[in-house]
Amino acid sequence: MAPLNYLDAGSGSMLLQIVLGGAAAIGVTAKLTWRRFLRTLRIRRDDDET
Amino acid sequence: MYSSDGEVLRELSPRGQEDWDALESARFFRRAIEGGRIVATEEVEPGVLRHERLPFVSYPYEWPFEMLREAALLQLELLDEALSEGFVLKDGSPYNVQWRGSEPVFVDVGSFERLREGEPWAGYRQFCALFLYPLMLQAYRGVAPQPFLRGSLEGIEPSQARALLPRFRRGVLTHVVLHDRLEAKHAARERDVRSELKAAGFKKELIQANVRKLRKLVTRLSPKRGRSEWAGYREAAPYTDEDAERKERFVRSAGAARLAWDLGANDGRFSRALDAEYVVAVDGDERVVGELYRALRTEGSKTILPLVVDLADASPARGWRGVERRRLEERGRPDLVLCLALVHHLAIGRNVPFAELVGWLQGLGARLVIEFADRDDPMVQRLLAAKRAEVHESYGREEFERALREGFQVTRSEELGSGTRTLYLATPRL
Numbered sequence: 001m002a003p004l005n006y007l008d009a010g011s012g013s014m015l016l017q018i019v020l021g022g023a024a025a026i027g028v029t030a031k032l033t034w035r036r037f038l039r040t041l042r043i044r045r046d047d048d049e050t
Numbered sequence: 051m052y053s054s055d056g057e058v059l060r061e062l063s064p065r066g067q068e069d070w071d072a073l074e075s076a077r078f079f080r081r082a083i084e085g086g087r088i089v090a091t092e093e094v095e096p097g098v099l100r101h102e103r104l105p106f107v108s109y110p111y112e113w114p115f116e117m118l119r120e121a122a123l124l125q126l127e128l129l130d131e132a133l134s135e136g137f138v139l140k141d142g143s144p145y146n147v148q149w150r151g152s153e154p155v156f157v158d159v160g161s162f163e164r165l166r167e168g169e170p171w172a173g174y175r176q177f178c179a180l181f182l183y184p185l186m187l188q189a190y191r192g193v194a195p196q197p198f199l200r201g202s203l204e205g206i207e208p209s210q211a212r213a214l215l216p217r218f219r220r221g222v223l224t225h226v227v228l229h230d231r232l233e234a235k236h237a238a239r240e241r242d243v244r245s246e247l248k249a250a251g252f253k254k255e256l257i258q259a260n261v262r263k264l265r266k267l268v269t270r271l272s273p274k275r276g277r278s279e280w281a282g283y284r285e286a287a288p289y290t291d292e293d294a295e296r297k298e299r300f301v302r303s304a305g306a307a308r309l310a311w312d313l314g315a316n317d318g319r320f321s322r323a324l325d326a327e328y329v330v331a332v333d334g335d336e337r338v339v340g341e342l343y344r345a346l347r348t349e350g351s352k353t354i355l356p357l358v359v360d361l362a363d364a365s366p367a368r369g370w371r372g373v374e375r376r377r378l379e380e381r382g383r384p385d386l387v388l389c390l391a392l393v394h395h396l397a398i399g400r401n402v403p404f405a406e407l408v409g410w411l412q413g414l415g416a417r418l419v420i421e422f423a424d425r426d427d428p429m430v431q432r433l434l435a436a437k438r439a440e441v442h443e444s445y446g447r448e449e450f451e452r453a454l455r456e457g458f459q460v461t462r463s464e465e466l467g468s469g470t471r472t473l474y475l476a477t478p479r480l
Contacts, residue, residue, distance in 0.1 A: 011243040012208075012233030013175035018247070020224060020263065021256030032250035 058101040059094075060160060067097055069163045078131035079162070086150065087124060089157045104155060105309065105328040105355070107381045110144040110180065111200035112357040112365060114340035115188050115273035117154075118195070120347075121147040122181040124154045126265045129171070133258050138165040142177030145375075151328075151352035152343060168248030171257045178225055179205030182264070185271050186211070186226070190219045192274040194336045196358055203369055208233050221267045275337045293466045297390065297421070298323045300464055300473045304419050307386035311416075313361060314392035318342045321354050326386060328353050334360040361392075362400040379414065387411060389420040390473075391429075393450065398433040398442050404453035411478075412457035418476045422450050427470035447472065 018025045018032065053059070062070055070093070073079050082088040090102035110118055121144050129139045139161045146158035161173075183206040184195030191214065198206055206214070208230040215222050236243060298320065307326040315321050315331035316338055331354050333339050342356045359365060359378060368375035389411065396402040411418055423430050424447055434442060454460065458476035465472045 009170070009172035010175040010233055011236035012229060012231075013178075014170045014243050014247060015232050015236060016224070016229050017170040017174055017256060017260055018252070019228065020260035022259040022263070024253070024255040024259050028247075028250045028252055028256065032246060035246070035250060 056103065058103050060099040060101065062097045062099065062160075066160055070099065070159075072164055073137065073159070073162050076132075076135050076137060078128075078135050078137075082128060082131070082156070086153060087128065087156060088159065089148070089155050091159050099159065101157065101159070104148045104150060104157070105382070106330050107148060107376070108355060108357055109199075109365065109368075109375055110184075111196045112359055113144075113196075114336050114343055114356070114358055115185065115194075116340045116343045116347075117149070117356075118144060118181065119185055119268060119271060121154050122177075122185065122268050123265060124156060125177070125181070126261050126268065128156055130258060130261050130265070132162060133165065133254050133261070136165050136254075137162050138169075138171060138254075138257070139173050142171070142173030142175075142181065144180050149355050151354050152346040152350075152356070153352055165254055168252050169244070170247060170252060171260070174260070175208075175229075176205070177264070178211070178229065179207060182221075182225060182268070183208075183211040183215070185268065186215055186219070186222065188273050188275075189271040190216055190222070190274070192276060194275075196336065200365070200368070203375065220270065225267075273337075273340060275340075290467060293468055293471070294319070296464070296466055297473065300475070301388060301390075301419055303462075304386055304417060304475055307384070307417075309382055309384045310386040310388065311384040311414075312388040312390075314390060314395070315339075315342065315356065315388075316391075318346065318354060318356065320388055320390055324386070324388070326353070329355070330384070331356045332359045332361070334358065334362075362396060362402060384414060384416045387414055387416045387418050389418060391421055391423070393420065394423045394427070394430045394433055394445075397445060398430065398437065404450050405456065408453045408457040415478055415480075418458060418474070418478070420454070420474050420476065422447060422472050422474070424470045424472075427468075430470075 018029055021028070074093070079088065083090055089104065091099050094100045110121070113121070124147060125139070125142065132138060140163050141161055146156055146161055147154050148157045149155065180199070184199055187193050187195050187198070187206070208226060211226045212230040215226055217223060217227060301320050301323045302325060305325065307324065308328070310324050310326035310329045312318070312321040312324070312329055312331045315333045318331050321329045321331040331342060333342070333356070336358050339356045339358045346354055346356060365378045367373065367377050367380075393407065396407055397404060411420075425434070425445060430445070434445075454474060454476065458478050460474050460476045462475040463472055
């Protein structure tokens with residue numbers, strides 16, 4: 001039988017990849033933090049895409 | 051994946067077919083196949099791939115540190131190249147790697163897929179659990195990871211690694227401590243995080259930066275090992291050069307083989323002496339196998355596969371219903387077995403009765419070259435000294451030969467110059 005391939009990427013592991021992205025991650029981190037900040041202030045909803 | 055008439059075939063899903071069509075023409079992929087780093091693959095009919103058959107399947111819990119590190123580096127190297135051309139590996143598993151002797155070969159062509167904009171590397175966590183943490187465990191703590199990998203096919207979880215590894219060594223704070231903290235904090239939010247990352251502009255350069263740093267980290271890891279009982283065994287063992295040469299001649303006289311197993315291979319001297327297309331060189335000592343691997347890699351050997359296996363507790367069937375990862379004996383039967391300087395270790399050191407050992411060897415159905423060391427052999431004396439006197443009273447040449455002849459027909463035997471060791475060439479009774 002072929003091995004059963006199921007892979008859980010893991011939310012924490014995905015977020016960590018920003019930290020590990022070095023200099024390339026600065027813009028992404030800033031944007032992610034800003035979006036979370038706006039969401040906290042309820043200026044942006046979870047499903048807003050832009 | 052399935053095996054049919056000696057061929058290894060893979061059936062593609064519609065999505066897999068699309069990925070294959072794109073992958074087939076990718077420069078990195080062609081280059082890796084030409085260089086032997088990815089298993090040779092061709093599409094034999096629409097939706098069906100045929101792969102090169104590698105001589106013997108092995109698993110990460112049978113590899114010494116050096117092999118696990120080499121397999122990790124191959125995986126990272128291929129991922130880096132794939133990213134440059136818009137592909138990614140969907141996992142990060144050492145089970146995707148097999149060996150052509152000492153050369154690692156990436157075998158899971160289906161792991162490559164086109165990179166979706168804004169997605170991180172889904173295999174990063176798996177890479178940590180099955181490659182990075184086991185390597186760190188041996189490099190930073192001196193603990194061999196094979197029992198952990200054999201114990202769980204999922205490897206070492208970030209929370210377990212955090213408890214096991216020292217915090218202030220290279221890579222631990224990020225890949226282990228922070229990894230575990232983020233995982234605990236964001237459990238069960240996978241979909242949210244995926245869309246958040248995408249919206250924030252996550253891009254492949256982030257994966258590439260991580261992969262390149264991982265390559266540096268893994269390259270710098272080196273095995274920390276305690277004293278090994280068997281490293282340098284051949285030098286310490288009571289063999290004169292003349293006896294070793296006679297053994298080599300005896301081994302050669304066993305004739306040609308397609309697949310040979312060298313059980314208790316140590317430094318691989320007799321694996322190299324064999325006239326075999328492929329040799330699986332097995333030893334229970336991780337350090338010894340690591341040293342053998344390094345030597346074979348330097349020699350560029352493609353015909354000897356060194357594996358860490360304790361024969362008194364060999365690799366079992368693992369995974370779902372015990373059929374995902376097979377027992378050692380179920381992965382290709384040898385037609386010649388070498389069993390040199392091993393019987394006394396199993397019989398005295400591990401209490402395996404002669405009849406049991408011979409029965410197992412007979413079941414392999416292969417010609418056998420086996421060495422027996424008498425009670426007055428210095429190594430046997432050393433082993434017996436650790437036991438109560440009456441425990442191994444029946445350890446003797448006569449008893450061994452009786453057991454051997456039950457399962458085998460002895461076609462030749464030769465006593466070595468030391469006078470305490472005898473070699474036998476035997477064929478199994480069917």
